[in-house]
Amino acid sequence: MGIKVAVAGAKGRMGTQVVRGVLEHKRMALVAGFDPRGVGEELAPGLKIASPAHMEEIFKAVTPDVFVDFTNAAAAVENIKIATRHKVKLVVGTTGFSAQQFAEIEDAVKGKVPALISPNFSIGVNVFWRLVAEAAQQLRAYQYHMEIIEMHHALKKDAPSGTAVKAAELIAQYTGVEGGGRPAFVYGRKGITGERTDAEIGIHAVRAGDIVGEHTVLYVGKGERLEIIHRAQSREAFAQGALKAIEWISMKERSGIYSMDDMMKELEQG
Numbered sequence: 001m002g003i004k005v006a007v008a009g010a011k012g013r014m015g016t017q018v019v020r021g022v023l024e025h026k027r028m029a030l031v032a033g034f035d036p037r038g039v040g041e042e043l044a045p046g047l048k049i050a051s052p053a054h055m056e057e058i059f060k061a062v063t064p065d066v067f068v069d070f071t072n073a074a075a076a077v078e079n080i081k082i083a084t085r086h087k088v089k090l091v092v093g094t095t096g097f098s099a100q101q102f103a104e105i106e107d108a109v110k111g112k113v114p115a116l117i118s119p120n121f122s123i124g125v126n127v128f129w130r131l132v133a134e135a136a137q138q139l140r141a142y143q144y145h146m147e148i149i150e151m152h153h154a155l156k157k158d159a160p161s162g163t164a165v166k167a168a169e170l171i172a173q174y175t176g177v178e179g180g181g182r183p184a185f186v187y188g189r190k191g192i193t194g195e196r197t198d199a200e201i202g203i204h205a206v207r208a209g210d211i212v213g214e215h216t217v218l219y220v221g222k223g224e225r226l227e228i229i230h231r232a233q234s235r236e237a238f239a240q241g242a243l244k245a246i247e248w249i250s251m252k253e254r255s256g257i258y259s260m261d262d263m264m265k266e267l268e269q270g
Protein backbone atom coordinates (compact mmCIF):
# COMPACT_ATOMS: atom_id res chain seq x y z
CA MET A 1 0.00 0.00 0.00
CA GLY A 2 2.95 2.33 0.53
CA ILE A 3 2.89 5.39 2.77
CA LYS A 4 -0.60 6.07 4.13
CA VAL A 5 -1.21 9.83 3.90
CA ALA A 6 -3.96 12.04 5.41
CA VAL A 7 -4.33 15.64 4.20
CA ALA A 8 -5.96 18.56 6.03
CA GLY A 9 -7.08 21.50 3.92
CA ALA A 10 -7.95 18.99 1.18
CA LYS A 11 -10.26 21.46 -0.59
CA GLY A 12 -7.80 24.39 -0.44
CA ARG A 13 -5.37 25.69 -3.06
CA MET A 14 -2.38 23.78 -1.68
CA GLY A 15 -4.28 20.79 -0.31
CA THR A 16 -5.83 20.09 -3.72
CA GLN A 17 -2.36 19.89 -5.28
CA VAL A 18 -1.01 17.66 -2.50
CA VAL A 19 -4.04 15.34 -2.76
CA ARG A 20 -3.45 15.02 -6.53
CA GLY A 21 0.27 14.37 -6.01
CA VAL A 22 -0.38 11.68 -3.39
CA LEU A 23 -2.98 9.97 -5.61
CA GLU A 24 -0.51 9.90 -8.54
CA HIS A 25 2.43 8.72 -6.41
CA LYS A 26 3.36 5.05 -6.77
CA ARG A 27 4.52 4.62 -3.17
CA MET A 28 1.73 6.59 -1.44
CA ALA A 29 -1.94 5.98 -0.66
CA LEU A 30 -4.42 8.69 0.31
CA VAL A 31 -6.34 7.39 3.33
CA ALA A 32 -8.13 10.58 4.47
CA GLY A 33 -8.79 14.15 3.40
CA PHE A 34 -10.18 16.73 5.85
CA ASP A 35 -11.78 20.10 5.19
CA PRO A 36 -14.84 21.86 6.65
CA ARG A 37 -15.60 22.91 3.04
CA GLY A 38 -16.85 20.27 0.63
CA VAL A 39 -17.56 17.59 3.25
CA GLY A 40 -18.88 14.49 1.43
CA GLU A 41 -17.36 15.41 -1.94
CA GLU A 42 -15.37 12.62 -3.56
CA LEU A 43 -11.56 12.96 -3.45
CA ALA A 44 -10.89 9.56 -5.02
CA PRO A 45 -13.03 6.47 -5.68
CA GLY A 46 -14.44 5.49 -2.28
CA LEU A 47 -12.83 8.41 -0.40
CA LYS A 48 -14.82 11.49 0.54
CA ILE A 49 -13.76 14.77 2.17
CA ALA A 50 -14.31 14.38 5.92
CA SER A 51 -15.08 17.05 8.49
CA PRO A 52 -12.11 17.87 10.76
CA ALA A 53 -14.53 17.25 13.65
CA HIS A 54 -14.20 13.52 12.87
CA MET A 55 -10.39 13.48 12.67
CA GLU A 56 -9.85 11.54 15.92
CA GLU A 57 -12.12 8.59 14.95
CA ILE A 58 -10.86 8.53 11.35
CA PHE A 59 -7.23 8.38 12.52
CA LYS A 60 -8.15 5.41 14.69
CA ALA A 61 -9.80 3.66 11.73
CA VAL A 62 -7.27 4.33 8.94
CA THR A 63 -3.98 4.74 10.96
CA PRO A 64 -2.16 7.15 8.61
CA ASP A 65 1.66 7.14 8.54
CA VAL A 66 1.92 10.84 7.67
CA PHE A 67 -0.48 13.76 8.26
CA VAL A 68 -0.09 16.79 5.98
CA ASP A 69 -1.50 20.18 7.03
CA PHE A 70 -2.10 23.14 4.69
CA THR A 71 -4.90 24.95 6.57
CA ASN A 72 -4.54 28.06 8.75
CA ALA A 73 -2.54 28.64 11.91
CA ALA A 74 -5.34 28.14 14.48
CA ALA A 75 -6.70 25.01 12.76
CA ALA A 76 -3.23 23.53 12.25
CA VAL A 77 -2.35 23.75 15.97
CA GLU A 78 -5.45 21.71 16.88
CA ASN A 79 -4.94 19.21 14.02
CA ILE A 80 -1.29 18.70 15.00
CA LYS A 81 -2.29 17.94 18.61
CA ILE A 82 -4.68 15.23 17.39
CA ALA A 83 -2.10 13.75 14.98
CA THR A 84 0.65 13.60 17.63
CA ARG A 85 -1.76 11.90 20.08
CA HIS A 86 -2.14 9.18 17.42
CA LYS A 87 1.64 9.06 16.75
CA VAL A 88 1.16 10.15 13.13
CA LYS A 89 4.26 11.76 11.56
CA LEU A 90 3.80 15.32 10.35
CA VAL A 91 4.41 17.48 7.28
CA VAL A 92 3.20 21.03 8.03
CA GLY A 93 3.13 23.77 5.39
CA THR A 94 0.72 26.11 7.15
CA THR A 95 2.15 29.55 7.93
CA GLY A 96 1.34 32.50 10.19
CA PHE A 97 1.89 30.85 13.59
CA SER A 98 2.32 33.20 16.55
CA ALA A 99 5.21 32.46 18.93
CA GLN A 100 2.64 31.02 21.36
CA GLN A 101 1.14 28.74 18.70
CA PHE A 102 4.57 27.53 17.62
CA ALA A 103 5.45 26.75 21.24
CA GLU A 104 2.26 24.65 21.47
CA ILE A 105 3.32 22.73 18.35
CA GLU A 106 6.83 22.13 19.75
CA ASP A 107 5.24 20.83 22.93
CA ALA A 108 2.90 18.49 21.07
CA VAL A 109 5.69 17.08 18.87
CA LYS A 110 8.34 16.68 21.60
CA GLY A 111 9.09 13.04 22.35
CA LYS A 112 6.16 11.93 20.14
CA VAL A 113 6.78 12.11 16.38
CA PRO A 114 9.13 13.45 13.72
CA ALA A 115 7.66 16.58 12.05
CA LEU A 116 8.87 18.44 8.98
CA ILE A 117 7.59 21.99 9.30
CA SER A 118 8.43 24.56 6.65
CA PRO A 119 6.89 27.87 5.57
CA ASN A 120 8.02 26.97 2.05
CA PHE A 121 8.38 23.53 0.49
CA SER A 122 9.84 24.69 -2.82
CA ILE A 123 13.39 23.40 -3.36
CA GLY A 124 14.26 26.71 -5.08
CA VAL A 125 13.20 28.78 -2.06
CA ASN A 126 15.27 26.61 0.25
CA VAL A 127 18.34 27.30 -1.94
CA PHE A 128 17.27 30.99 -2.04
CA TRP A 129 17.41 31.10 1.80
CA ARG A 130 20.96 29.72 1.73
CA LEU A 131 22.02 32.33 -0.85
CA VAL A 132 20.29 35.11 1.11
CA ALA A 133 22.25 34.19 4.26
CA GLU A 134 25.51 33.81 2.33
CA ALA A 135 25.19 37.25 0.68
CA ALA A 136 24.30 38.89 4.03
CA GLN A 137 27.35 37.30 5.63
CA GLN A 138 29.67 38.44 2.84
CA LEU A 139 28.29 42.00 2.91
CA ARG A 140 28.16 42.41 6.70
CA ALA A 141 31.44 44.38 6.85
CA TYR A 142 30.24 46.94 4.28
CA GLN A 143 27.02 48.36 5.81
CA TYR A 144 24.73 47.38 2.92
CA HIS A 145 21.05 48.05 3.59
CA MET A 146 18.97 44.90 3.29
CA GLU A 147 15.25 44.93 2.52
CA ILE A 148 12.72 42.29 1.52
CA ILE A 149 9.78 42.60 -0.86
CA GLU A 150 7.29 39.74 -1.04
CA MET A 151 4.32 39.46 -3.41
CA HIS A 152 1.37 37.10 -3.18
CA HIS A 153 -2.17 36.64 -4.47
CA ALA A 154 -5.05 38.70 -3.13
CA LEU A 155 -6.51 35.79 -1.12
CA LYS A 156 -3.45 35.17 1.09
CA LYS A 157 -4.50 35.57 4.73
CA ASP A 158 -1.21 36.35 6.54
CA ALA A 159 1.45 39.01 6.00
CA PRO A 160 4.37 39.16 5.73
CA SER A 161 4.83 35.67 4.29
CA GLY A 162 6.51 32.99 6.39
CA THR A 163 9.17 32.83 3.67
CA ALA A 164 9.93 36.56 4.01
CA VAL A 165 10.10 36.30 7.81
CA LYS A 166 12.57 33.42 7.54
CA ALA A 167 14.69 35.44 5.07
CA ALA A 168 14.66 38.39 7.52
CA GLU A 169 15.75 36.15 10.39
CA LEU A 170 18.63 34.77 8.31
CA ILE A 171 19.74 38.30 7.36
CA ALA A 172 19.39 39.53 10.97
CA GLN A 173 22.19 37.20 12.06
CA TYR A 174 24.59 39.18 9.88
CA THR A 175 23.25 42.72 10.11
CA GLY A 176 25.35 44.92 12.35
CA VAL A 177 23.74 46.78 15.23
CA GLU A 178 26.19 48.98 17.07
CA GLY A 179 26.69 47.67 20.58
CA GLY A 180 25.17 44.28 19.62
CA GLY A 181 21.53 43.18 19.54
CA ARG A 182 19.20 42.33 16.69
CA PRO A 183 18.13 44.78 13.99
CA ALA A 184 14.49 45.89 14.04
CA PHE A 185 12.09 44.48 11.43
CA VAL A 186 10.24 47.44 9.89
CA TYR A 187 6.99 46.40 8.17
CA GLY A 188 6.32 48.88 5.35
CA ARG A 189 6.87 52.58 5.97
CA LYS A 190 4.43 55.46 6.23
CA GLY A 191 4.47 59.12 7.18
CA ILE A 192 7.53 61.04 8.33
CA THR A 193 9.69 58.05 9.09
CA GLY A 194 12.99 59.87 9.35
CA GLU A 195 16.21 58.55 7.90
CA ARG A 196 16.75 54.85 7.66
CA THR A 197 19.19 53.47 10.20
CA ASP A 198 21.65 50.62 9.65
CA ALA A 199 19.88 48.70 12.39
CA GLU A 200 16.70 47.86 10.50
CA ILE A 201 15.47 45.39 7.91
CA GLY A 202 12.47 46.55 5.88
CA ILE A 203 9.84 43.96 4.97
CA HIS A 204 7.19 44.86 2.40
CA ALA A 205 4.13 42.84 1.41
CA VAL A 206 2.32 43.24 -1.93
CA ARG A 207 -1.08 41.51 -2.30
CA ALA A 208 -2.51 41.44 -5.81
CA GLY A 209 -4.38 39.26 -8.28
CA ASP A 210 -3.14 35.70 -8.65
CA ILE A 211 0.60 36.04 -7.90
CA VAL A 212 1.65 32.59 -6.64
CA GLY A 213 4.61 33.88 -4.63
CA GLU A 214 7.62 36.09 -5.27
CA HIS A 215 10.41 37.08 -2.88
CA THR A 216 13.16 39.62 -3.49
CA VAL A 217 15.97 40.48 -1.10
CA LEU A 218 17.79 43.72 -1.88
CA TYR A 219 21.32 44.46 -0.67
CA VAL A 220 21.87 48.13 -1.38
CA GLY A 221 25.23 49.86 -1.09
CA LYS A 222 26.63 53.12 -2.44
CA GLY A 223 26.13 53.13 -6.21
CA GLU A 224 24.98 49.52 -6.57
CA ARG A 225 22.51 46.91 -5.49
CA LEU A 226 22.40 43.16 -5.49
CA GLU A 227 19.03 41.40 -5.72
CA ILE A 228 18.25 37.77 -5.03
CA ILE A 229 14.84 36.80 -6.40
CA HIS A 230 12.72 33.68 -6.25
CA ARG A 231 9.53 33.37 -8.29
CA ALA A 232 7.12 30.50 -7.85
CA GLN A 233 5.47 29.92 -11.24
CA SER A 234 2.84 27.55 -9.88
CA ARG A 235 1.89 25.74 -6.65
CA GLU A 236 3.38 22.62 -8.22
CA ALA A 237 6.75 23.72 -6.77
CA PHE A 238 5.36 23.57 -3.20
CA ALA A 239 3.42 20.34 -3.80
CA GLN A 240 6.44 18.51 -5.25
CA GLY A 241 8.54 19.54 -2.22
CA ALA A 242 5.77 18.43 0.14
CA LEU A 243 5.69 14.99 -1.54
CA LYS A 244 9.47 14.65 -1.06
CA ALA A 245 8.96 15.68 2.59
CA ILE A 246 6.25 13.00 3.08
CA GLU A 247 8.62 10.29 1.81
CA TRP A 248 11.55 11.55 3.90
CA ILE A 249 9.64 12.00 7.18
CA SER A 250 8.00 8.58 6.78
CA MET A 251 11.47 7.05 7.17
CA LYS A 252 12.50 9.15 10.20
CA GLU A 253 12.18 7.61 13.64
CA ARG A 254 13.64 10.28 15.96
CA SER A 255 10.97 12.70 17.20
CA GLY A 256 11.41 16.46 16.84
CA ILE A 257 11.02 19.27 14.34
CA TYR A 258 12.95 19.07 11.06
CA SER A 259 13.30 21.67 8.29
CA MET A 260 13.46 21.29 4.51
CA ASP A 261 17.13 22.20 4.86
CA ASP A 262 17.67 19.15 7.13
CA MET A 263 16.05 16.98 4.47
CA MET A 264 17.93 18.53 1.55
CA LYS A 265 21.32 18.29 3.28
CA GLU A 266 20.74 14.61 3.97
CA LEU A 267 19.61 13.95 0.38
CA GLU A 268 22.55 15.98 -1.03
CA GLN A 269 24.98 13.79 0.90
CA GLY A 270 23.33 10.75 -0.71
Ligand SMILES: NC(=O)c1ccc[n+]([C@@H]2O[C@H](COP(=O)([O-])OP(=O)(O)OC[C@H]3O[C@@H](n4cnc5c(N)ncnc54)[C@H](O)[C@@H]3O)[C@@H](O)[C@H]2O)c1
Nearest residue numbers: 009011012013014035052071075093094095119120121238
Ligand atom coordinates in the same frame (compact mmCIF):
# COMPACT_ATOMS: atom_id res chain seq x y z
N1 LIG B 1 4.80 25.78 3.00
C1 LIG B 1 4.51 26.07 1.73
O1 LIG B 1 5.25 25.73 0.80
C2 LIG B 1 3.25 26.83 1.44
C3 LIG B 1 2.91 27.18 0.12
C4 LIG B 1 1.68 27.82 -0.11
C5 LIG B 1 0.85 28.12 0.96
N2 LIG B 1 1.25 27.80 2.23
C6 LIG B 1 0.40 28.02 3.41
O2 LIG B 1 -0.51 26.95 3.47
C7 LIG B 1 -1.74 27.39 4.08
C8 LIG B 1 -2.91 27.10 3.14
O3 LIG B 1 -2.76 27.86 1.96
P1 LIG B 1 -3.84 27.78 0.77
O4 LIG B 1 -3.44 28.82 -0.22
O5 LIG B 1 -3.99 26.37 0.34
O6 LIG B 1 -5.14 28.26 1.55
P2 LIG B 1 -6.69 27.91 1.25
O7 LIG B 1 -7.48 28.91 2.01
O8 LIG B 1 -6.90 27.77 -0.23
O9 LIG B 1 -6.86 26.43 1.90
C9 LIG B 1 -6.95 26.19 3.26
C10 LIG B 1 -8.01 25.12 3.44
O10 LIG B 1 -8.01 24.66 4.81
C11 LIG B 1 -9.36 24.39 5.17
N3 LIG B 1 -9.48 24.29 6.63
C12 LIG B 1 -9.76 25.26 7.55
N4 LIG B 1 -9.78 24.73 8.79
C13 LIG B 1 -9.51 23.41 8.66
C14 LIG B 1 -9.38 22.34 9.58
N5 LIG B 1 -9.58 22.51 10.90
N6 LIG B 1 -9.08 21.10 9.11
C15 LIG B 1 -8.93 20.87 7.78
N7 LIG B 1 -9.04 21.86 6.85
C16 LIG B 1 -9.31 23.12 7.28
C17 LIG B 1 -10.15 25.53 4.53
O11 LIG B 1 -11.52 25.25 4.44
C18 LIG B 1 -9.45 25.62 3.16
O12 LIG B 1 -10.08 24.80 2.20
C19 LIG B 1 -1.53 28.88 4.37
O13 LIG B 1 -1.08 29.01 5.71
C20 LIG B 1 -0.43 29.27 3.39
O14 LIG B 1 0.31 30.39 3.80
C21 LIG B 1 2.42 27.16 2.47
